[in-house]
Amino acid sequence: MSAAVSVESGVLDDYRARLRPGVIDELVTSTGLRADQAALGAAVDAMGMAGLQAARAEARTFAADEGVTYGTGLTGSRNWAIDPIPVLLGATEWADLEAGLRQRARLLDLVLGDLYGEQQLLRRRVLPPEVILAHDGYIRQTEGISAPGRRQLVIAATDLGRDPEGRWTVISNRTQAPSGPGYAMATRRIISRVMAGVHRSMPLARLRGFFQTFTAALQDASPSATEPPRVVLLTPGPNSETAFEQAYLATLLGFPLVEADDLVMHRGKVWLRAGDRLEQVDVVLRRVDAAFADPLELRGDSQLGIPGLIEATRNRTVAVVNPIGAGVLENPGLSAHLNAAAEALLGEELRLPMPATWWCGRDADRSHVLANLENLVIKPISRASGALRYGWQLTAQERDELASRIAAEPWAWCGQERMHLSTAPVVTRAGLEPRRFVLRAFGVAHDDDYRFLPGGLGRVAARVGEHTVSNYSGALAKDVWVISSEADQLTPTSRDRVVAPVLLARSAGLSPRVVDNLYWLGRYAERAEGTARLLTVVDDFAEDNSSRTRTPGARATEALLQTLAQVSGTESLRQDGSPLGYLRQVVLDGSRTGTVRHCATQVINAAQHVRDLLSVDTWSVLGRLQQTLDDTPDDDDQLQPLLADVLESLLAFAGIVAHSMVRDESWAFLDAGCRMERAQLTLSVLTSAFAEAKDRQVEDLVVEGVLRAGESIITHRRRAAAGTGPTLALESAIELLLLDRANPRSVLYQAESLAADLALLGDEASAAKALALVKALDAVRPEELLETAALTTRLRELEQDFRRLSDDLTSLHFSRQAPRRPQTAGWASPWQVADD
Template sequence: MSASASELPSPLLDAYLSHPARSRTDELVDGDGPRRHAEGLAATIDAMGLAGLLAARAEAAGLVSDEGITYGAADSGVREPWLVDPLPLPLDASDWASLERGLTQRAVLLDAVLADLYSDRTLLRDRVLPPAAILAHPGFTRPADRIPAARRRQLVLTATDLAHDASGTWRVISDRTQAPAGAGYAMATRRIVSRVLAGLHRSSDLARLRGFFHAMTGALLDAAPGGSETPRVVLLSPGSASETSYDQGFLAAMLGFPLAEADDLVVSKGRVWLRAGDTLDPVDVILRRVDALLADPLEFRGNSEVGLPGMVETARRGAVTVVNPVGVGVLDNPALIAHLRPVAHALLGEDLLLDSPTTWWCGQEAELGHVLANLERLVVKPVARTGGPAVRYGWLLSAGERDDLARRIREEPWAWCGQEPIELSTAPVVTPTGLEPRRFVLRTFGVASGDDYEFLPGGLGRVAASTREHTVSSLAGTLAKDVWVPASAVEGSEPERVRPRLTLARESALPPRVAHTLMTIGRFAERAEGTARLVKVADDLAEDFSARPGSWGAAASARLVDAVARITRIERWYAESSLGYLTRVALDPRARGGVHHAARRLTSEAQEVRDLMSVDIWSVFSRLERTLASPPDEEDALQPLLADVLESLLAYAGIMAQSMVRDSSWAFLDAGSRLERARHTVSLLRHTMLEPAPGPTADLVADAVLRSGESIITHRRRAASGTGPATATESVRQLLVHDPANPRSVAHSLAALAADLRMVGDERLAGQADAILADVDALADAAPDDAAERLHQLAAALEGLGERIAARHFVRQATRRTAETWSTPRQVG
């Protein structure tokens, strides 16, 4: 039921109703007013006006940046921010309930197809499906034949892209079963929109999303092979270079399962194991986000660097369950869509509740002729989604391009499908000129739950990048929409169910890759902070004495700038001023050893272990990156910028210290920080305090070193009370080297490092840290003439300890092959 024209709530909706790009079916309005289930959204649009909506859009973009939500990975390694439109998209309760029934039937049907194609293949033998449409598809993987299913449903996870057509009927555009991505993005989008439209969100009784992830956790645990008392699940990721790395990390954190890469796993004795310190922990279920053709170099592409050799054979032996199983990619096949109606009758004895646009598979003579004769008006799809040509829209091709496409189809007719185009519905998007209608596609997510399937209420909405786009393609750029489903539309809506888990006898150690990444994070966080403090002090001296060459202060400033160059190893250009050089050390992201470079590495490394990081940390990283990416207008304006940098780094340190459990994860993170701080302090002393300086210069340098080491206040307090040396020069060695109570001292760092090593069970290296600490204590009684040699030895000892930690805990797998030779015969009939 629609509102009358006189009841239109705002000029924004009035203009939207008359927009020439609006489709015959629109998700917000119908006829002359808002749809009944969207009246609350229409009222919010009216109340906020364009200025309020644009503010909400800007706030959403800021929250995306703060939370580090990204999609894709450019060649430069810079990920693009996830784009969110602030307006949610409400669905009618009855519409969602009907859609959910159709999705359930489709998931059950696809699961039955999968089981048949890799067992008896009755669909092929009875010619319900043309054999060439299946056997020639790259998603049909013969090594997956007859792998036993741990539970009734082999298709544990499913995703489906749908759209409303011009009549308002849901149409299935494609199925995504290979490694369904996007549920994490849907949850992240909900979190953003619920904050920027908090009032509307609170007043709307919406189905919650978290229950879906609880269902997924239960489904993965239930998928474990029989006999496993404490199932262990890992999410196998291709790594942070994956375009959906955020989604993978978010999903791992939501489910509570570790994010693993191929190097973290090994196949031995017929099982998959997670490398955990000195031990191997058995793995029962692998949630696979690596494409099947890359998942096992022994069975598929031998040059894959992201697959686990032997994984398929362990699944064949029933020792591990892979979710979704390799071979499931055959379902992501437009040729299957063309024959799904008779398949539904053959397997379920039912009519399809959800249909697709009419599709013709070109592997059959009549269908080939139809597609070639109507090429200018059809959507032409390759049956293989990856590694081949993209979808073509016949009406957008030139005559020459259509001729070339026709030639390619004739050469390999089995590799192509033609599909009747549909007019996608539109949904409103906030723009500076008002609301614009954009084409809309919905991706739904399902998970097997016993014999049935549960679906994420609403799923993830995506809209086209502009009104000129008549399709929704990630390559062309899309915006995300939060899709709202009333709680009443979700059958059996009830409090979230938590599946009880048995307690493990011990907590697992970390895989070498993860341990190394955490220690690297600690190192670069400390390097960024230590360098920023040193540059800030050196810049302060340079500003004070740059106009007074030949003064004691100018000499002290020169020594500090020289120390910056020696510690960071960033070359100073000919005739470059001290202030210009220090600005470059702080802000040039290409300057290895500088502040910006260290901060960028810190963020990049944190992306590798997103599932272990506090959600609050990303806003700190975002603020840090914005600060460093905004150079001051003048060379003498570096001080406030560095103060902001240090504020962000201290916020990072505080969040990590207060949010991480004191386990092996914390131990490696803290160990990196402690070792780097000790190294930096020793290097600072070697390059500032050893060479004699005339007059007050020595005290000025010592004062600067204490300020850089955040110990100047302690020195002054002790000097005033008579409990410490009276001069800064004398305090440097005491406070920054020997004082066990000063968290900035070498002694304190080494003691903490030894405790970290004991926390990970490495008593031998902890003892070596203790031995270095004993040498530091002996340094207190060393003659001044011996200080240079002692500091040199201390630097070498710290370097050696770091190398031994790496050799002991961070060894990656040298070869990528299984520990035994498989001999199980495989025949595909």
Template sequence: MSAQVDEQPGGALEAYRALLASRAVERGEPSAPAVDELIGNGGVRPDHELLAHTVTAMGTTGLLTRAARARRFVQSDGVTYGSTDDGGQARNWHLDPLPVVLGAQEWAGLEAGLAQRAHLLDLVLADLYGERTLLHRRVVPAEVVLGHPGFVRQADRVRLPSPHQLLMSATDLARGSDGAWQVIADRTQAPSGAGYAMANRRIITRTMPALHRGTDLARLRSFFHTMRVALHDVAPETSEAPRVVVLSPGAGSETAFDQAFMATLLGFPLVEADDLTMRDGRVWVRTTGRLEPVDVILRRVDALWSDPLDLRADSQLGVPGLVEATRRGTVAVVNPLGAGVLENPGLQHFLGAVAREVLGEDLALGMPLSWWCGDDRQRSYVLAHLDELVLKPLWRDVDNESEFGWALSRAELDRLRARIEAQPWAWCAQEPLPDSSAPVVTRDGLEPRRLVLRTFAVAEGGDYRFLPGGLARVAASMDEYRVTGSAGALAKDVWVLSAPDAAAPPWVERSSRPAAVAEPAPTAGLAPRVAEDLFWIGRYAERAEGTARLLKVADDLTEDFDNRPGSLGAAAMTAVLDAVGAVTTVPAGDAREPGGRVRHLRTLVTDRRTPGTIAYAVDRLVQGSQQVRDQLSLDTWPILSRLEETLSAEQTEESQLQPLLERLIESLLALAGVMAQSMVRDRTWAYIDAGSRLERAQLTVALLAATLAPGRSPVLEGQVTEAILVAGESIITHRRRSAAGLGPASPVHSALDLLLLDVDNPRSVIFQLDRLGPDLELMGDGERRTQVAEIAQRLRAADVHRLAGHDRTALDQLLVRLGAELRDLADAVERRHFVRKAPQRTHVTEWTLGRDA
């Protein structure tokens, strides 16, 4: 199929229809798609006419343009999936521009079936950690539950103070051969993806604006309002103003973006284990000012890792004593510890019988035919048809994934058979679902890919509410049957059409607690980990900008004088390059060789591994921002993305550094503007601004010490001083004052006056100190504020005229002392505000009975 064919009127859609027909003829795999979301047997499916019209009107070229636009938005919005080798967030989120459309009537039926299933799972969860009637009556074999790692015995008899024990759930769905949705898995441990669903919607709204405006959709935001109310309402009854936190494994988690964006949407702080502690039988957040109680934890850490005292002793992700706190009822954990047992595919096999036992009705949503290998007859069938079935272990981990029998070699089938026979109770099998396919934009036109739909539910009042549509994922290729992130799946936005008589969203109902407006934001504390990341965001942003400005001056001099040794300009160039070395602390290497200076400057811009370079600072700036995504404006991410793109652009020896440095400075100024204009002046702002002020002051002092403290001839000193004023963004003021006869006659005197003592110059050291004081006051640090005031007072007392004289010993001493005081101040801030918990270790003692026992 060629792009030329697709560009005929209706070509993209007709080519897709023809491809579906040819795939139907060739279909041979057990799970080959039999239903398409866009094209049915009679043509375009109902409710898809506008989408089909858009595809026809755009053609392949237009669709590829939209796909490229979606990729840019994913990049600029900072949507990530997976992790990098150094613990950062990987850029592995891929979004197709064409949405999956569900009609209002279809969604209403699906929602009813999902509500029934959520209610059933809720009752099952309560029974398994309560009376265990289902096990006693053998409705569910005990080994299916008790042998599952998701069954947390330590959580037995622990209940949430709520009518529902399963507050949140996610359900993975695929279509059967008849086109009806069937459940293929439940996600109840710590359901992920709702944040991605909202991110997808934000991107597709901008990618396909006309299609979005022309479609009456059910909106997503009400779901997050409902979730917020539900989390407040599940708090212990003793909490009048509940504090809710989102517990994350950290930025190294593959779904770190989802967790942080969810926290942003809900307005709850994102915390890690290091931020929490136990006191008096309850959980507290460690902030830079005080301990603050926690009433509800929205858990994104798997249960077994949540408490190293009662559960996995080697976990660094949990809070020692959390299980005991839940048992005492001082904190509510959502979903409850132990909810992961409901993800058990063996339990799913018995769920139809459970529904008849518990609800007195059949399940409204079907499931693939399945077999539990703990039963002799069922196991015999499975082993006889091993190459036709999907084999699922009762629990998943990296070494224990589902197997697709038809994709295994004879040797692999034999090994799988041996595993099943060794532990038959730990395996079940399912018939393969044909799934459905959905069109994906590729260079060759539209291609059908297998689709899985994940829906999201939250308990609110006596019912469950659902995110309209949810999150769709499609396989990485036409022949791929695994629809998982690890297999390169793409995401799709899901559009649920609004019903003509749609009721008002349920979130407008008032919460039963008055806690949503608990405490004014300015008084809320920050965890030391968060405060430290914010502080270093300010420092790295300022370090990158200050270094870029200095390198811009150095590169300009190098371009003019690198090949003119012995000239006055070459001497100025050497002085500035020496200053670059002093400020960045990066060795010059072969800078004295031909072309070596230019290569060295390029290294200082693009080398990501060496501390002191711009790329190193930007990488740390991005990583720090990812750690505290929930604290930053959404406008931050396009700027950080542009910074990364600028540094990633291919550079050759012929490429000039000036345009690159200018683009970097523009982006860093934009970032500073977003910070200055978008952030409330609370502690979050104070830590960022304090980091920026300290970094700028230290860079300025280091630059002045390297350039103006050494004595030079008047002519050379004039050139060096002018270069430093350019790097300090103060040259225009210097020239204007000199021309008007208002400034000092000596260039050195003028530079020291502007860059050290001018209280109106935002680049001067005294300006930084004057702004640092209020930051420290916001941080609640009176001792450090006094220290800053003393430093500023000594600096104001300096005689700049004497310092700029022929003998620069006093200037050198002043700058050395000032630099040391600033470093000591930064160290004192870190010691006072960023104290982390000591690494936690649980000592496991083996108890033995004495000989006479």
């Protein structure tokens, strides 16, 4: 290790004073800076605490704006927390660490192949059978199955910590469905802006080349000779803790994000449901845990997997990455035997050390663990037995209970020496705090070896003194910088140069689940906007006329309130109720269908399902919309500013869709939803507002409100002033909102746009139905609809026509697979069999 660099800094001196004796820090030493940290230390010094705290706030803002989240579902997720000070690794240090990681990945690949193949390690007892066969990650149904590519283990992830001697030490393996590379890239994007000056000034290894190699590695795993092979990323869905990363990783790799509903097993092969056709899948990048991956052979109640997937891998019609059963390598009991496996399989000692581990299935090891419970980390070999225990944090009674469990099932436990991890500085309101640091490294199989993401993903504990460093416990992310060397430069393979670009040019069809969510994303966004516009108008009328009973303005307000209730589908205002209080409910009550909040929630929910198809700018807009509705005003009189903010977000979303989406089928389905909703909403407003005859004065006021809600009031006034429009206000509204081909708010405009969207989709039959609506609207004459009954009858006919077309689209394009229901075989248990 190079000598430390001396530095004078008030910020770093204060931080140095907080370090625990004997613990290595990633940035400073007791007298200066660690090797290779001079530039970073100088940057931290120059920023001072005020600058660092501003950077911390800026990182949080960027994470929120880009929708980087971790956690379950819409309500359980939290913004990805990032500390702005990166961890820096020198080129030599990284080269040494990467060499150890490559060796370890090769070893784990060989171990995995043997455990599901010849099982020589078990037969020769290099690995005790109890360690493997008792682990819940060992999937017996996949014995004898080998992946068709060069490697069984395509993705290798390793958690590491630095010990008190400065050595990188392996904490655990992550091979089941490792998460993190997408978060590493998202973290880098944010920190490169927050710490732009120092980031640009340093020769850092870039991350993009790793993802190009990742793409090639997945293609290499294909059992098919198809060029390019079709790869999909199988996700549990938007309620997964790492839903953001899965969608982001899909965009980085260029592969579609799919759920179980998007895939079907047919003739022993996996197919992607793409409209009215099936497209064969060659490789499944699995982010669904093994137990849920195949409900036919594993958990029968799983809705996340594909029935028959294991049989398809057995027949080599599809490859699964990582293979079902790779989770056995996460077994902490392996640590006690991995050195022996390295000698047997590689003829080498492991370069990266591991904490001393004692497997309790051996008498001597068990005696040692039981005698030293208070000093060891006690780990079950399977997660089913619960979480790890820190012996020194247990009470005497808890240690006794744990000892009894170990004695009862010794093979299921191991003890590991306590590891004193290095610390890294974390920016807090009270200054820099030293917190435990863990590095997760990611590698992918590349030709005959493994290539690793430079640096990986760093995490620091949520609190000072916290031993567990995990996302579940609230850890913060750290960007990890690696000083570049010439060896770091990616030299593309022929596959990188030729196949990956071809893959990106090959568009995958959209499944019914995806197009359903795109369509309803468009519909709910338009519904939220239309409802917010109508609310703005009605709120304005209510404020002006609430104290003027029996006036034309008050009667017009009553008519518009009733229109709002019918259009939104919410309960009407009670006779003794407050109009402003009622309007507040229609805006903010998320438990009632049809309110602005309910529509906005549905927009965000639908967007989560198609996240990989949307611009990253979408999430700052939707985040702002959510925040606007969460910041509820205390006063009903504050609805106008609130509605203005809601409309601003919805218009920004519409602008992103209009100006960022390629005009392909994704855009066509989303736009079709917008057009369908706007047409139906406009027809509903016209029908509700003019279903009953009114005095001319009241009618004119209602017309003005409807035209304002339909963004057509200015055109109406200009035409009236110029004498180019109809004399009657109602006739002008009918012309502008129903029949004006040049008005993007008219029903005729929506029908023509809808026909164009459906033609783009290749759905000629539905496009013809939309064109029939255009023809029907062209035949309408405004003067023929001035009589209330005629107007209401024609508007309701048009509403029914649009609803029928929407129903046709639903049955044709959005049909999902029926939910799977497990069936239990009626086999008799031994005690149910009567003696003969």
